Amino acid sequence: MPRTFRNTLGGTFVVLACLAAFSAAAGARPVYLDDRHPGDDARSILWEPKQAAFEKLQAALALPPTAARDTQDDFDVHYYDIDIEIDEGPETVAGSVVMRATSTIEGLSTVILDLYDNMTVDSVAHDGAPASYTHSSDLVTVTLNSAVNTGGDLEIEIVYHGAPVDDALNFSTHDGTPIISSLSEPIGARQWWPCKDTPADKADSARIALTVDDAYIAVSNGMLISEVDNGATKTYTWFESYPITTYLISVAITNYSSWTDYYTYGRDIMPIENYVYPEHYSNAVEDLNITAEAIGALAEVFGEYPFIDERYGHAIFPWGGAMEHQTCTSYGRVLIRGDHYYDWILVHELGHQWWGDWVTCETWDDIWLNEGFASYSEALWFEHVGGESEYDDYVESYDAYGYFDGPIYDPWSTFNRTVYDKGALVLHMLRRIVELDGGPQDHYPVDGLVAVMADYGAAHSYGTAVTADLQTVFEAHYGSGMDWFFQPWIYGENRPDYRWSWLASDQGPPYGVMVHVEQVQSNAGLFTMPIDIKIHTTAGDLLVVAWNDQLSQDFFFDVDAAVTDVSFDPGNWILKYVTEISTGAQEDVAPGALSLSAPAGVIGGDVRLVFSVPTTGHVELAVFDIAGRRVTTLTDGVAPSGTHEVVWNGSGSDGAPIASGVYFARLVADSGTASRKLLLVR
Ligand SMILES: [Zn+2]
Known part of the structure; x- marks a missing residue:
């Protein structure tokens, strides 16, 4: 033939x-890694607390008119100076926020900042002189004392006080001691301090001075630059010298116990400062002791830790999950167990220091640029400690539910499974696709992804990005347009x-x-x-x-x-x-009672089919395509017992030649059924 x-x-x-x-898994299996992949409801701890807070916030928030918000584009924020006293007794905040900015338009005469209406504004100043203002619709609208032209600087100071609502600033207790902590993502900063509350405009730096009961330590972003004893209170002043967005400015205040580890890079070291509840100090020391290794592991893929001149660390807070506050992740009390069960969350929040904090989603529609990347960091960690098989297992766990709901871009909820886990799987797929030129292999190196992330990070370093920016970088490495990937996977829904x-x-x-x-x-x-x-x-x-x-x-x-x-x-x-269709295709339901034979995979012109039936009776022999659609019926009637031959000329029921492909001949007789796979190639 x-x-x-x-x-x-x-x-x-x-x-x-x-x-x-297959290359062997790298290295010995660490003692703290014994199949603790979340893989089930556990992963929802990442987004459910954020989702619940956001829904509560959306319900409470009187969203300001679009026109008012658009005017926030008229100035570019450089600096926030937050100087507040936080009192756990009446659960209040009082103090001042200074914002320095540059006008982006000619004749800027009005500046609008976000602050909840339940907070009281005591005074507003523009460039040091009292300025008139209104406070409604959760906006403070400041009339500038004189208009500012493009490129001109302005300074707004707002003195305010009040009892924050809706939990972006949360007053709670642990072991009978007050714990005050913030989680402002996505738009909760305005609940407790006035700001231009959008991820699109990062301040170049920020000073956060926190005056608290002298029994407590107040932790925030960047470096502690002073600690002043005022008698009954203490003032902790932190300075974040790297650009930071409003939702990442944080406070965590209680009777912390702390210690310092170090991350070594090159010939230098960076402190890792951990602030934990005294009652679970030893468990925390155990659980958080992977931090330095994890920074190194992610730095190998993402580039050096972006806030290397300052620090990293954790401050325990009462939330169920964790929050990637810049340079100091707020880490849920329930995550401390002393058994490394939640290493994957530690790594997730660490991954955000690059994706979320260093490069921030410019809009909340692009939240997967934060969460998908942070979630993918988890698999990279397990690959680091357990090799390829751990990576493969972990990737499977992202799809533990077997479905994703809605698109990754502009998701139905800012924090949901699709954003986190399908987002991670998209990066998994892209890791393979950028290696196409390297030829097929069982396990793809991470080199291609490393190169992409380096360029993406460099292009948006300490700034913001949208999904199209990521696509641009991938396309540069891939060598041509990638709408074929981004449209269905990021903007579309579901899966093949x-x-x-x-x-x-x-x-x-x-x-x-x-x-x-x-x-x-x-x-x-x-x-x-x-x-x-x-x-x-x-x-x-x-x-x-x-x-x-x-x-x-x-x-x-x-x-x-x-x-x-x-x-x-x-x-x-x-x-x-x-689904593999061919499974069972050669099966005979009544083995031995009847038979059907067909040429084994080589078909040029006519197809000779031979069947035999043990008894006289009704017989149907038909051809189906691979999707189960009937192509043609070759025999349909009574056939005597014995062997029969049918020649099929490769035409469908309409007499026209059918396309090359895989088909099935299926025999149905009184005594059983039999199927044979046919390959037709023209
Ligand atoms: Zn996250």
């Missing part, structure tokens, strides 16, 4: 690299649902292999993806790549040894549903 397999050209696949065995089958010739070499791929999802359009295919042969395994850009597509490969099996995306690089 003639060989009818062929190689198709024109970019449908990239061939063919011989594969070494693959049906696939394979067939190999039994003669060679070369042996031909055909892989048929269909996408059958009804809740999304086409996903164009490179799909890794592993061809197992008697001489070893080969990895090939099928560039799948049609809903129904066949791929043809030649190999040098007989094929024993074929695997579809064996490295699990694609978020997908997948």
Whole structure:
């Protein structure tokens, strides 16, 4: 018989690299890593507290008119000086905030800042002189004493006091002691201090002076520059010398116990300062002792820790989850157990120091640039400590629920599973895609992603980014446009649902292999993806790549040894549903009672089908395509017992020749059924 397999050209696949065995997992398994992948409801601890707070906040917030908010674009903030006394007794805040900014328009005459109406403004000054203002709709509208032109500087001071509501500044207790802490993301800063409350405008630096009961330590961002004893109170003054956005400015105040670890880089060291509740000090020392190693591990992928001239650390607070406050993550009390159970959350928040704090999502629609990246940091950590198999297991855990709801961009809720976990899986996929030029392999190096993240970070260092900015950087490394990826995966919803089958010739070499791929999802359009295919042969395994850009597509490969099996995306690089159609296709339901034979995978012109039935009775022999649609019926009537032959000319029921592909001949007789796979190649 003639060989009818062929190689198709024109970019449908990239061939063919011989594969070494899977590389062994790196190093010994750390004692603190014994399959503690969240994988279930546990991951929701990352977003549910934020989501609940945000929903409460949205319900309470009288959203200001768009026009008023737009005028905030008229000035660019440089600096905040927050000087407040926080009193746990009446749960109040009192003090002043100075904002320095530059006008971005000619004749700027009005400056609008965000501050909840329940807070009382005592006075406002512009450039040191009293200025008139109004305070309503959660906005402080300041009339400048004189207009400021483009590039001109202005300073606004607001003196205020009040009892904050809605928990962005939270008053609680631990072990009978007050704990005051903040979590302002996304728009809660305005609950307790006046500011231009948007992630799009970072101050270049900020000073945070906190006056508190002298029994407590007040922790904030950056470096502690002074600690002044006022008698009954103490004033802790912190200075963040790196750019910072409003939602990342934080306070954490209680009777902390603290200690300092060090992260070593080059020939230098950076302090890691941890502030924990005294009652779980020893457990905290245990749980937080991975921090230096984790900084190093993430720095290998993301570049050096972005606030290296200052510090990193943790301050315990009463929330269920954690919050990536710049240079000092607020870490939930419940996460301290002394057993490293929540290492993945520690790493998540650490990852935010790069993605969220160093490069901040410019709008809340782009929140996945923070959360997807931080979530992906978790897998990178497990790869660091446990090698490729740990990475693979961890990636699987992102999809523990098996579905994602809505798009990643502009999600239905700012903090939800799709943003975090599908966001992480998108980066997992992109890691593989930027390695396309490196040829197929079982486990892709992280080098390509490292290069992309370096450029993305450099382009938006200490600034903000939107999703299109990330796409631009990926496209520069990929070498051409990537709408085919970003549109369905970031802006679209759901995932591909693959049906696939394979067939190999039994003669060679070369042996031909055909892989048929269909996408059958009804809740999304086409996903164009490179799909890794592993061809197992008697001489070893080969990895090939099928560039799948049609809903129904066949791929043809030649190999040098007989094929024993074929695997579809064996490295699990694609978020997908997948079903192998060929399973059971050769099955006879009533074995021995009847038979159907068909040529084994080599079909040029007519197809000769032979069947036998043990008894006289009704017989139907029909051909179906791989999706189960009937192509043609060859026999439908009473057949006597014995052997019969039917020749199919490769036409459908309408008499027209059918397309090349995989089909099934199916025999249904009184005594049972039998199916055979047919490959038709023209
Ligand atoms: Zn996060």
